[in-house]
Amino acid sequence: MNKITSFTIDHIRLVPGIYVSRKDPVSDTVITTFDIRMTSPNDEPVMNTAEVHTIEHLGATFLRNHEAYRDRVIYFGPMGCRTGFYLLLAGNYSSADIVPLMKEMFAFIAGFEGEIPGASARDCGNYLDMNLPMAKYLAKRFLAYVLTDIQDSQLYYPE
Numbered sequence: 001m002n003k004i005t006s007f008t009i010d011h012i013r014l015v016p017g018i019y020v021s022r023k024d025p026v027s028d029t030v031i032t033t034f035d036i037r038m039t040s041p042n043d044e045p046v047m048n049t050a051e052v053h054t055i056e057h058l059g060a061t062f063l064r065n066h067e068a069y070r071d072r073v074i075y076f077g078p079m080g081c082r083t084g085f086y087l088l089l090a091g092n093y094s095s096a097d098i099v100p101l102m103k104e105m106f107a108f109i110a111g112f113e114g115e116i117p118g119a120s121a122r123d124c125g126n127y128l129d130m131n132l133p134m135a136k137y138l139a140k141r142f143l144a145y146v147l148t149d150i151q152d153s154q155l156y157y158p159e
């Protein structure tokens with residue numbers, strides 16, 4: 001079988017950032033898949049599943065309620081390697097296009113208080129597996145060290 005495109009990215013040189021993973025034409029539009037890379041692959045500890053799960057619930061809730069983007073959100077969810085998330089939007093976007101959206105989303109997560117949306121036995125398949133303090137810490141860290149002054153090396157995959 002052919003190696004899929006995302007396995008051809010040099011993960012050793014990849015730093016935390018926001019990247020366009022792929023663009024797929026679907027009927028009369030394009031779906032842009034973003035790689036929201038939160039930790040340095042094979043270099044620093046991955047995120048634990050509980051905080052990944054919390055970021056997923058909060059991020060998906062934020063995106064699907066966002067006035068400008070809610071109709072374009074196809075999917076938001078974690079990478080199996082737990083170093084980041086995929087965001088799929090309907091439309092042809094660059095990584096820089098969504099920096100303001102990601103700043104808003106991670107500020108929302110960093111400042112979140114109260115009950116995590118969907119964290120109940122009825123709404124989720126593993127609702128006790130949540131860690132809000134760590135999700136907030138990781139969101140704050142991503143904002144401070146990646147999003148606030150994002151560089152080209154954090155927006156385009158290494159050659």
Ligand SMILES: [Zn+2]
Pocket residue numbers: 053057118124125126127
């Ligand atoms: Zn869940």
